[in-house]
Amino acid sequence: MTTPVRLSAVAFLVLVGWSGEAFADMVQLTPSKDNALYEDLSGSTSNGQGQHFFVGRTNGGAVRRGLIAFDVASNIPAGSTIQGVTLELHVSHVPIGAAEVEIDLHAALADWGEGTSMAAGEEGMGTQAAPGDATWLNTFYPSQLWTAPGGDFLPNITSSAAVSDIGFYTFDSMYDTGLISDVQQWLDSPSTNFGWGVMLGDESIAASAKRFDARENSVPAFQPVLTVTYAPADE
Numbered sequence: 001m002t003t004p005v006r007l008s009a010v011a012f013l014v015l016v017g018w019s020g021e022a023f024a025d026m027v028q029l030t031p032s033k034d035n036a037l038y039e040d041l042s043g044s045t046s047n048g049q050g051q052h053f054f055v056g057r058t059n060g061g062a063v064r065r066g067l068i069a070f071d072v073a074s075n076i077p078a079g080s081t082i083q084g085v086t087l088e089l090h091v092s093h094v095p096i097g098a099a100e101v102e103i104d105l106h107a108a109l110a111d112w113g114e115g116t117s118m119a120a121g122e123e124g125m126g127t128q129a130a131p132g133d134a135t136w137l138n139t140f141y142p143s144q145l146w147t148a149p150g151g152d153f154l155p156n157i158t159s160s161a162a163v164s165d166i167g168f169y170t171f172d173s174m175y176d177t178g179l180i181s182d183v184q185q186w187l188d189s190p191s192t193n194f195g196w197g198v199m200l201g202d203e204s205i206a207a208s209a210k211r212f213d214a215r216e217n218s219v220p221a222f223q224p225v226l227t228v229t230y231a232p233a234d235e
Contacts, residue, residue, distance in 0.1 A: 024083055029070045029226045031215040033114040033195075035134045037065040037151055038126040043137030046129035048115040051217045052092065054124060055103055056200045056209035059095070064209050065151060067112055067134055069195025070226045072186040079233030080187060085179035087171040089198075090222040091163060093122070093211035100164035101208050102201030105171055106153035107182050108194035113140040124211070153197045158182050160201065163210055183228055 036053035038045040039062045047053065054064035076082075087105070115133030119126050129141040139146055146152050159176035161169045173179040186193035200208060213222040 024229045024231055025080075026227065026229045027075050029072075029075055029228070030223050031068050031195075031226075032071040034066065034068040034214045034224070035112065035114045036123075036126060036214075037067065037134065037136050037197075039063040039136050039150065040126075043135050043149070044129050044141065045126035046115065046117045046133035046135050046141065047119045047123055047126045048113070048130060048133045049118040049216055050123045050126075051214055052123045052211050053198070053214050054209050054211055055198050056101065057203060057206055058124070058209050059207045061206070063150065063200075063203050066198035066212060067108065067151070067195060068198060068224060069108075069193065072183055072193060072228070073190035076187055076228060076230055077232050078187070080230040081233075082180050082184040082187065082228060082230050084227075084229040085173040085183050086227045087159070087179070088168055088225045088227070089161075089171075090168050090213045090217075090224075091166055091210050092213050092222065094165055095207050095209065098164075098208060098210070099205075100162050101205060101210070102160050103163045103169070103210070104160050104199055104201045105158040105179075105196040106155070106199065107158055108197055109152040109154060110139050110146065111194050112151075115141065122211070124209070151197050153199075157201075158196060183226075 036047040053066035112134035113132040115130035117127050117130040129135045133141040135141050158178035159171035161171050215223050217223050
């Protein structure tokens with residue numbers, strides 16, 4: 001989904017702060033792909049077409065991570081200056097009595113795939129990976145591998161959000177300027193856009209896994225949305 005919007009100066013100031021520009025453009029994007037990384041012995045579990053991805057540690061002690069990417073370069077004019085970025089995700093299930101945890105975004109360092117796999121039920125266990133799926137071991141199942149199990153990501157955190165119960169959570173460049181840096185990098189050098197890994201800040205926390213809704217979710221309002229405000233080069 002791509003929805004360009006022209007903002008007035010007043011609305012722009014509220015959203016991204018004074019920049020000296022009279023107008024800004026805004027675009028809202030749903031993911032170009034997303035997937036789930038399931039830590040397991042086989043390294044062959046995925047959920048490319050599932051409605052959810054998971055982040056945290058399960059009751060059984062296995063780690064879960066999400067992958068999410070947006071096609072920035074096809075939807076924002078080349079040469080634009082990124083002014084503000086928000087990523088909104090929806091959590092649809094949490095463990096009973098689960099504490100608030102920090103969820104972090106880390107820029108991915110390698111391309112990865114979303115195949116045709118689709119887990120059953122609550123999707124927490126995943127399913128057999130299909131060709132082209134990302135898994136705990138593979139960028140593209142079955143032959144292409146991450147350098148490190150669990151995915152290759154920049155160590156520095158792009159953005160964080162405190163996540164507790166079911167509901168919507170926003171990663172916002174008003175607090176984390178790394179979002180602007182990442183999106184600007186992906187606009188200027190599209191070949192470096194591998195999206196973000198979504199992971200628990202402290203993956204040692206037991207029974208902490210949260211279920212996030214993916215781009216295939218049957219409720220459109222629950223699908224991830226990246227909102228970007230930008231100043232085109234010719235303005």
